Amino acid sequence: xxxxxxxxxxxxxxxxxxxxxxxxxxxxxxxxxxxxxxxxxxxxxxxxxxxxxxxxxxxxxxxxxxxxxxxxxxxxxxxxxxxxxxxxxxxxxxxxxxxxxxxxxxxxxxxxxxxxxxxxxxxxxxxxxxxx
Amino acid sequence: xxxxxxxxxxxxxxxxxxxxxxxxxxxxxxxxxxxxxxxxxxxxxxxxxxxxxxxxxxxxxxxxxxxxxxxxxxx
Numbered sequence: 001x002x003x004x005x006x007x008x009x010x011x012x013x014x015x016x017x018x019x020x021x022x023x024x025x026x027x028x029x030x031x032x033x034x035x036x037x038x039x040x041x042x043x044x045x046x047x048x049x050x051x052x053x054x055x056x057x058x059x060x061x062x063x064x065x066x067x068x069x070x071x072x073x074x075x076x077x078x079x080x081x082x083x084x085x086x087x088x089x090x091x092x093x094x095x096x097x098x099x100x101x102x103x104x105x106x107x108x109x110x111x112x113x114x115x116x117x118x119x120x121x122x123x124x125x126x127x128x129x130x131x132x
Numbered sequence: 133x134x135x136x137x138x139x140x141x142x143x144x145x146x147x148x149x150x151x152x153x154x155x156x157x158x159x160x161x162x163x164x165x166x167x168x169x170x171x172x173x174x175x176x177x178x179x180x181x182x183x184x185x186x187x188x189x190x191x192x193x194x195x196x197x198x199x200x201x202x203x204x205x206x207x
Contacts, residue, residue: 019181055192066181066184070174070177072166072171075162075173079159079162082155082159082184083159086151086184086188090188090195094144097195097196097200102203109200113196120189123185123189126181126182127182130178132178132181
């Protein structure tokens with residue numbers, strides 16, 4: 001037996017919001033802040049870029065996982081994917097900080113954390129960025 | 133030195149716990165809302181993502197500060 005045509009149409013009509021814009025905005029902001037820190041020193045710029053990427057990359061993975069499934073019929077899959085994305089976001093952030101603290105020498109801690117916090121603050125404007 | 137490690141562990145652990153409780157509540161509300169009004173499920177998913185971003189922000193900073201404390205101790 002084939003699938004019910006209205007059901008197929010329904011699945012195709014559920015549009016995902018343009019959430020990829022959040023990652024683009026975060027990436028752009030990271031580069032912008034790193035360029036501003038370049039006025040201070042090259043080490044500060046590298047640390048700032050690392051801080052921005054530590055926020056952007058796990059968040060991009062979380063966005064991918066959060067919107068992997070859509071629709072009321074797939075609510076269980078949505079939740080499962082959402083929880084996995086949230087857990088991995090925290091793990092990836094921890095790994096990112098550990099790698100930055102180990103590999104970037106000399107590290108400008110102020111630049112790293114200030115960029116991380118500023119890029120993290122884009123979450124307050126998600127509804128405007130992605131039309132949610 | 134041990135106190136710093138305990139402080140870092142508390143920062144990371146309680147941050148993770150708070151996020152987990154928040155995600156659990158959010159997921160429960162999404163299930164409830166989707167069961168009551170299935171046609172609103174995609175919109176609710178977007179709203180859940182919005183709140184999850186806010187929920188995650190502060191514990192993530194806590195994770196970073198906690199790891200910095202740990203790495204600063206073992207330098």
